[in-house]
Amino acid sequence: TAGITQAPTSQILAAGRSMTLRCTQDMRHNAMYWYRQDLGLGLRLIHYSNTAGTTGKGEVPDGYSVSRANTDDFPLTLASAVPSQTSVYFCASSDGTSGVNEQFFGPGTRLTVL
Amino acid sequence: GQNIDQPTEMTATEGAIVQINCTYQTSGFNGLFWYQQHAGEAPTFLSYNVLDGLEEKGRFSSFLSRSKGYSYLLLKELQMKDSASYLCAVEDSNYQLIWGAGTKLIIKP
Numbered sequence: 001t002a003g004i005t006q007a008p009t010s011q012i013l014a015a016g017r018s019m020t021l022r023c024t025q026d027m028r029h030n031a032m033y034w035y036r037q038d039l040g041l042g043l044r045l046i047h048y049s050n051t052a053g054t055t056g057k058g059e060v061p062d063g064y065s066v067s068r069a070n071t072d073d074f075p076l077t078l079a080s081a082v083p084s085q086t087s088v089y090f091c092a093s094s095d096g097t098s099g100v101n102e103q104f105f106g107p108g109t110r111l112t113v114l
Numbered sequence: 115g116q117n118i119d120q121p122t123e124m125t126a127t128e129g130a131i132v133q134i135n136c137t138y139q140t141s142g143f144n145g146l147f148w149y150q151q152h153a154g155e156a157p158t159f160l161s162y163n164v165l166d167g168l169e170e171k172g173r174f175s176s177f178l179s180r181s182k183g184y185s186y187l188l189l190k191e192l193q194m195k196d197s198a199s200y201l202c203a204v205e206d207s208n209y210q211l212i213w214g215a216g217t218k219l220i221i222k223p
Contacts, residue, residue: 040122040215042118042203042212042213042214042215043157043201043203043211043213045210048210058210090156090157100145100162101145101209102147102162103211104159105157105158106156107156108156
């Protein structure tokens with residue numbers, strides 16, 4: 001089972017350019033999440049989706065957009081990248097129905113904006 | 115505001131026991147998670163507590179006191195592979211996870 005895959009693994013991007021980070025899960029999980037992780041800070045939620053067709057804003061949504069056209073895919077788009085968006089981005093998913101709402105994480109995308 | 119506090123770094127000796135503390139103040143509480151994250155890798159789930167008390171899972175145990183807003187992760191018989199960051203996260207009233215900055219655990223032989 002692949003679980004969650006993310007692409008690309010890493011990327012260097014010029015400021016002002018746009019980019020889409022891809023995330024795909026094969027666990028048929030309802031909920032998906034995008035986090036950024038910066039040194040000295042906890043994981044911060046960017047956007048989430050509780051089910052296909054719906055999305056919501058997390059703690060740090062500015063400069064990012066998402067879509068959830070189907071259950072498996074949850075791409076994150078940076079419309080015009082800025083250096084402060086340099087970070088490691090993790091996609092995660094969870095069953096989101098009941099009980100322990102454990103989140104499963106993808107391997108991450110390391111993004112550098114110059 | 116919402117806040118999760120845990121020590122930045124701890125050092126322990128191989129074969130010993132270490133306790134990593136986490137205190138929290140959140141809007142609502144639906145459970146507390148501990149994750150392990152090795153350098154350069156994704157976080158992986160370790161434990162979940164929603165009721166007060168101790169949950170044991172092999173060498174790892176997690177404790178929760180909701181009245182004190184406090185949890186700890188106890189690691190026994192430490193191995194070199196336990197060198198990692200340990201992340202505390204609380205599920206708030208909106209069922210979103212609020213994350214601590216993580217505790218980097220260094221194991222010395």
